[in-house]
Structures are given as C-alpha cells and as structure tokens.
Amino acid sequence: MAWRIDEIKIANFKAFAKEQTIPIGRKNLLLYGDNGSGKSSIFWSLYTLYQSCYKKDRAKVSKYFEVMHEQNLQNRHVADNESFIVATFKDDCNPANTKTLKLSNDNLDIVGSTDEFTVATSTFSDFFNYQKQSSLFDYCNSEDNDVFKPFLRDMFPFIHLTRKLVKIDGTEVDSDTALDAWNYLLEAVNSELVNEDGSLVSEDDEKYQNYENALMQFNRDFDIALKGIESKVKMILSDKMELSNISLIFDYEEARFNVPIDALNMIKDRKLHPGRILVSAEDCNIEDEAKKIIKHPRTYFNEATLSKIALAIRLAVFEMKGSFVGGVGAKLLFVDDLLVTFDMKNRMDIIKILLSYANDYQLIVFTHDRTFYNMVKGIIADMKMQKKWVYDNIYMVHQFGLSYPTPKIIEEKSYMDMAKKYFEENDCIACAVYLRKETERIVKSLLELRYICSEGVVLGKFPTINLADLLDNLKKEFDDCKLPFDFIKLNVLRRDVMNISVHDDAYSPIYRNELAKAIGLVEELGKIKRKVICNENEMETKKFDFHVEKQVKRKGRRKPKKEIDISFKFHQTISKFLYLGKEYYPNVKIELVSSVVFKNTPTIPDLSKNAVLGLHELETKIQDEFGSIDLSSCISYKNNKLKNI
Numbered sequence: 001m002a003w004r005i006d007e008i009k010i011a012n013f014k015a016f017a018k019e020q021t022i023p024i025g026r027k028n029l030l031l032y033g034d035n036g037s038g039k040s041s042i043f044w045s046l047y048t049l050y051q052s053c054y055k056k057d058r059a060k061v062s063k064y065f066e067v068m069h070e071q072n073l074q075n076r077h078v079a080d081n082e083s084f085i086v087a088t089f090k091d092d093c094n095p096a097n098t099k100t101l102k103l104s105n106d107n108l109d110i111v112g113s114t115d116e117f118t119v120a121t122s123t124f125s126d127f128f129n130y131q132k133q134s135s136l137f138d139y140c141n142s143e144d145n146d147v148f149k150p151f152l153r154d155m156f157p158f159i160h161l162t163r164k165l166v167k168i169d170g171t172e173v174d175s176d177t178a179l180d181a182w183n184y185l186l187e188a189v190n191s192e193l194v195n196e197d198g199s200l201v202s203e204d205d206e207k208y209q210n211y212e213n214a215l216m217q218f219n220r221d222f223d224i225a226l227k228g229i230e231s232k233v234k235m236i237l238s239d240k241m242e243l244s245n246i247s248l249i250f251d252y253e254e255a256r257f258n259v260p261i262d263a264l265n266m267i268k269d270r271k272l273h274p275g276r277i278l279v280s281a282e283d284c285n286i287e288d289e290a291k292k293i294i295k296h297p298r299t300y301f302n303e304a305t306l307s308k309i310a311l312a313i314r315l316a317v318f319e320m321k322g323s324f325v326g327g328v329g330a331k332l333l334f335v336d337d338l339l340v341t342f343d344m345k346n347r348m349d350i351i352k353i354l355l356s357y358a359n360d361y362q363l364i365v366f367t368h369d370r371t372f373y374n375m376v377k378g379i380i381a382d383m384k385m386q387k388k389w390v391y392d393n394i395y396m397v398h399q400f401g402l403s404y405p406t407p408k409i410i411e412e413k414s415y416m417d418m419a420k421k422y423f424e425e426n427d428c429i430a431c432a433v434y435l436r437k438e439t440e441r442i443v444k445s446l447l448e449l450r451y452i453c454s455e456g457v458v459l460g461k462f463p464t465i466n467l468a469d470l471l472d473n474l475k476k477e478f479d480d481c482k483l484p485f486d487f488i489k490l491n492v493l494r495r496d497v498m499n500i501s502v503h504d505d506a507y508s509p510i511y512r513n514e515l516a517k518a519i520g521l522v523e524e525l526g527k528i529k530r531k532v533i534c535n536e537n538e539m540e541t542k543k544f545d546f547h548v549e550k551q552v553k554r555k556g557r558r559k560p561k562k563e564i565d566i567s568f569k570f571h572q573t574i575s576k577f578l579y580l581g582k583e584y585y586p587n588v589k590i591e592l593v594s595s596v597v598f599k600n601t602p603t604i605p606d607l608s609k610n611a612v613l614g615l616h617e618l619e620t621k622i623q624d625e626f627g628s629i630d631l632s633s634c635i636s637y638k639n640n641k642l643k644n645i
Contacts, residue, residue, distance in 0.1 A: 001091045002328055003099065003330035004024075004026040004027075004089060004092055004332075005087055005089055005176050005332065006024060006088050006095075007044070007088050008021070008024065008088075009021050009022070009084070009085070010045050012074050012075050012080065013041070013045050013083050014044060015041035015396075015406075016075060016406070017075045017077050017402075017404065017406050018078075018406060020394070020407065022409055024225065025386055026095070028091055028363040028389045028390070029363070029389070029390050030373065030376055030390070031364075031365065031366050031367070031392045032373040032392070032393050033368060033395065033407075034395075036396060037368075037394045037395055038407030039336075039367075042366065042394075043127070043129065043334060043336040044073075045085045046127075047127050047334070048061075048064060048073070048103065048594070049087060049102075049259065052103050052108070052110050052123035053118055054179060055478055056111060056183065058108050058111045059558055061108055062105075065105035068173075077404040083104060084103065084105070084107075085102070085104070087100065087101045087102075087104045088106075089121075090331050101118060107150060108613065116328060117328055117330075118329075119327055120156075120329025120330075122329075123158065123177075124315070124330070126334070127336075128333070128334065128335045128336070128338050128419055129337060129338060130337050130338055132150070132314075133307060133311060133314065133555050134307070135150045136279070137279075137298050137310060141296060144278055145279050145280070147279050148274050148277045149274075152182065152274070154314075155178075156178040156179035156182060157177055157178075158318070159177065159179075160176050160320070161181060161222065161225055162176075162223075162224055162225075163176060163221065164176045164180075164181075165180070165181040165221075166213070167188070168193075168211055169192075169210075170210075173532045175182065177209075181221075182218070185211075185218060185255075189270070189271070192207060193207060203375055212257065213468070215255060215272075219252075219275065222252065223252045229316050229320065233309075233312045233313055236312040236319075237312050240312075240353050241311075241349070242349070242351075243308060243309075245283055245284045246282070246305075248281055248282075249280045251277075251278040251279075251280065253275055253276040254275050255274055255275035256272075256275075257273070258270055258271070265373070280293055280295045280296075281301070297309065307339075307342060308346070308350075309529050311350065318333075330359060333354070333363050335354060335364070335366065335367075337366065338350070338354075339372060345535070345537070347373070347434050355376075355379060358385065358388065391411065391412040391414060392410065393412050394409045395410070410576065415434045416519075416522070417432040418430075419435040420519065422434065423519065424516065426512075428512055428515055431515060434516065435497075435498055435515070435519060435522060436498040438522055439490075439522050439525070440470065442525050442526050442528075443467070443470045443474050445530065446474055446477070446528060446541055446577070447470065447474055451473040452470065471487060471490065471494065472490060480586045481585060481586050485524075485528070489521060489526065490522075493514065493518040493521060496514065497514045497517075501616065527538050528578070530576070531576050531645070532573075532575045533574045533642070534570045534574050535573055543569050544567070544568055545565065545567055545636050545637070546564075546565070546567075546618070546622075546634055547564070547634060548564050549561055549564075550562045550626045562625070564595065564626075566592060566607065566618075567594045568593055570588060570589070570591075571588070571589035571591055571612060572589055573588075576632075583631075583632045585640075587614040587616040589612055590613065591610060591611070591612050592610065592611045592612075592613075593610075619631060622634075
C-alpha cells in the first residue's frame, strides 16, 4: 500500500472560518499565497493535527478549541463552536481504500492514539519551515548555543534510541523515541517518586534508584543517537550541500535529577533538569588548528551557510527515522517558506534536494515568494514530474454577505491548458490570449535576463520588450547555437493569430485551423530547455577542461595517439539548449588558462595561454586536426562531462 493525502478539510481554525476543502488527489502540492492569505494557517493546522498524536494529555490539545483559553486557535469571527481539521488519505494502489486523521472540538481521539496507521503516518512525516530552522542558531553571542529545547520541540518524536527506556517498575515505555522516554522521565517525578504525603521517596528507595538507572540509560542512549545524527549531518553537508569542509559537533551535557541547591543543608530541588546539546562546528579549510573549532557557529558562518547546516540537521533526523518505523502509514513532508535566506543558486540546490524526496514522500510545499514558486514549477517541468503535482494559489477575499475576509484556493492551470480548454469550447479569442501568454512564458524561460528587459528597465520591474522582439532575441540565440527552429512560421502565427485584434472574424474556420497550427508550434517550442552552465558569479572561479584524443593508424608501427588537454574559463555567461535529444552551445568567448599538446599532435595555432577565442572557433580548430568532436563529451568540470552538468 502507498497512502497519500487525497484532500484536506479545515473549518473554524486559524484563518479559516467556513469549511474549506483543499483537493490534492494524492499528488504533491505547491501552494502560493501572499503573507496573510491563509497559507501558513494550512501548515499550522496540519502541524497541530499531526502533533496531537504525540501528546498524552488531552488538555494540551483541547485548549486550542476553548474560546476563553489564551492559546485558542479557533477563528475569531465565527460564532459556531464547531471546529475541525481533517486529512483524508487514499491508497494509491487501490483508491477505494480510505483512512482519515481528524481533530475537532468534540473529537480528540487522535490524542495519544495507538492506531497503527495514525502512529506510522505521524512518525514518517515531518514539517520544515524557516521559523523552526532558524531557531537552531538563534542565540546571542553571549549565550551558549544549546539546542535542547528546539530538539525537544521538533525532533524528539523522530529520534530513535537504541532500545526502549526501562521504567521504574521494570516495564518499558511504549516506543523507542526520545520523546516517549523523556516524557516518561518528566511524568514519573510527580507520579512514581512521591510518597502519600507528597514528599520525595528516599534516595535509598528502590524506586529512586531505578529512576536514576532510567535517567542514566536515557543519557547514554541519547548521546549515542546524537553521534549518529552528527555523522549523518556530515554526509549531507558534503554530498548534498557542497560543504565538505564543515563538520558539526554535538556536545551533550547529561540531564540531571534532584540537584543540590543548598549544599550546606543538603537541600535538593526535586526537579528533572534537561540536558544541554551544545552545537559547534569545525572548518577543515582553516589551517590554524587552534582556530578550526567554531564554538558559536553564528559568529563565523553567513546566514545561507547557517541555514544549510540547520537544514542538514533536520534532514539527518528525517532520513534516519524511516528505518525504525514499521507498520502502514502515509509519508509526507510539509515545507513552508524554508528558503527565504538563500540566494538564487542555493535555492536551486535546496529545491532539487527537497524534490529528490518526492519518490518516497508526498510533498506539500507552501511559499509566499512568486519567484520561488515559478522556479519550483520550472524544475518540476525539467524533471518531467508535472503530472504528479497540483499547483494552487490562495488569496484572502471578501465574500458576499460576510464582514470578514476568508481564504480562497484556486488551482492554477498552465497557459497552454487554458488555451486548449478555450479551443475546445470554440472561444478562439480567449484561446489566442492564453496561447500568447504561453509563448511569452516559454521564450522568457529560454532567454537570459539581459535579453528580456529593455534598456534602462529596473530589475524587479516588468520587462517592456514585446513578444516580437523577444522572439527576435531568441532567434539570434538559436542561430548562434545552430539550433533549428521555424521562427518564420511562429512569427506569422504570432502576427496573424495571437494578435487577435487584426481579425474581423476571429471565429472563421480558417482562423481556427491556424490557431490549431499555432498550438502545435508553441508546444514544439516548449520542448526546448535551457540549462545554465556558468553564471555571472562563476566565470572567474569555474575552470573547465577540454580533452581530445585520437588514435592514429600506421602500418607496421605502434599506433601513436594524438592528444590535447586545454583548461579554460568562460568570459561570458553560458547556457546550453536541449532539444530532441541534442545539445546546442552558443559561441561565447573563452579564455585559455593552459593547453598541453602531447607528442604526435601538431601544434594548433592560437592555443597559447591567455588566448581568448569563441567556443565554436576552438571547436573548429580542434576539428581541423582531430575530425568531428562532441563538445558535451570533450568538455568537463570537476570530472563531470558537460552533458551531465
């Protein structure tokens, strides 16, 4: 079985007043919404639903539904007390099979539930957001970087110990999670370690000694778990975050019980004191051994690196928990505005990391950043995963008859989907409008920013270049790359079909036939993809290798080898175009850093160090000597062929 959320229902909770249904259809969800649109209300509603599974005390959940409670989360505009959060799951293999998780003002059965599906689903799933991530290093320089509290809040449910904690009476707690072990230690102080008069049992009492043994077991096993997380974090930083120079160090100071507060009078405080998890880092790029260890990461690393480290910790715990949990459940990853501190390149890297989990987890991604939203959509399209995703927008609107705003969720259809929809409905004008939008979208995705904005346009403002000029710029790019595409036909269709204002009779059969041709041609244009090889920030640091060799046949002799090695860097930003299984490269300027011509290889002119020439110019010079070559196979960066970059 493969359980996935089919729909979510929320009523009278957070921003949602009236009942709202969010259909997902067992797909992944990408949801865009401005700040204040209700987007985070969905995230925190689901977080409340899932977290309720870990709580034992119903009072800690019922407070969210009590009107007079200061932590009440019901919508303030609704007089009706009925309030609920419901997640409906369906089996991907057999959609007729359904299960639900429900939390409401009159149904708290999920609290402390032992149901196999509920436990497995809540354990397998996780919630990532910037607020939780940033709290790991949100300390002043004068404070110790102790992360025990955020660990307890966000990660204890998912940290598995080597065995279940042995309780005072010799039995075991319900599970091997750090949360269950810690909650037992907290509760036992006031339930099992007190006499009838309320006094603490004697330290000589067997119960007291068994409690100390349990605490000792927790400290030992938790320290082992932290070392495992530490090792996993190092792997993630190296393999996924490109931070192989950084290691994280967890120093665990043990939790203590009944600490002396007056040594002279032998008075103790009868309290369980949390341990301390002190996080430091090591940077192996620092040569001075005395300076390698960074006791307080915030004093040394920039915000992006700190965010990567924090995310690596969450991912380490996230990846490790899956191997411990049995049973049948749904595996979900909820992500809310996680990447606000990352620049564009780092965002791309992190998005790809998160999307890599889509094969095993259902992803629910929330963002208030339209650029990020479109970026994720673009990557999903590049990965050919569109059919596995739903794209929604959420807005706060004033509905008729209501004095307060409510969230409205609208599924976002692609421009091409809308164009085809209106074509089928014979609304040719609407079809042409959306077809033009789709053409502009594709063209902009294929052009670098300098070819999109008019001269003098401020970044962040809407580009002012019209579609005709955009197509002209793209044609120049394609001509430079020698990429074949019928721009003449596309421009004719743009002028005579997409620019509908020139038509007196837009509903004529001829126009409809031409519109069908335009849809086909724009779909063909959409098959072309652009992949950035070297951006503006990388031109000075990225060095590429160009290696060519050819075996020479000579009768009666050993076969010598023609061979040449070139190291170069790009003088301009460069992208490659991918179309119908082939790669196309523009003739951008490159600077040779070094060139080594091996024995039996004639000297090729203009390949001396610091020579600047076009990429195609270099290709021609090499071809004259070596014959036909494939740039994508000859050029590499850090041993990765250009075709794999």
